Amino acid sequence: MSAHTATLCSSTAMTNAYAMPSDFSLTPPTIDKGTFAFARIHGEICLVQVSSSTPAQSALATVDVKIFRHEFITIFRLSTTTTLHPSDIQIMENIDEKLVYHEEENETVFLARDVMERLRKLTLPVFPISPRRVARPSSWRQSIGKS
Secondary structure, three states: OOOEOOEEOOHHHHHHHOOOOOOOOOOOOOOOOEEEEEEEEOOEEEEEEEEOOOOOOOOOOOEEEEEEEEEEOOEEEEEEEEEEOHHHEEEEEEOOHHHEEEEOOOOEEEEOHHHHHHHHHHOOOEOOOOOOOOOOOHHHHHHHHOO
């Protein structure tokens, strides 16, 4: 049996996983406002800020996001700003703005502890459920003892 583990975004993954096709502009999108969320991007769970100018969950519209890497306990720092195809990002959970403190001047985000606990649960390994053993009838156990 193998466990599936979701990992947090790392700086190496940010460098390798977000190469855009050649027809995209090299200028990163500008994101001034937006909602914070946990998202799965290329198999990793990331803290993202989705641009408020991005249309609501469209299968055709690209998504402008700031992707933050986990730095220390409840601290995240901006890793990259990019435009993703909708098939490359899955929003797992939106985060209430009251539970996020964003220092825009140095692009640092602090999350409340209960939000970090939800993130921990999102990244726990998932084990398949094994079938339960069937209990044998007591008459079968008694007949074994008589032999």
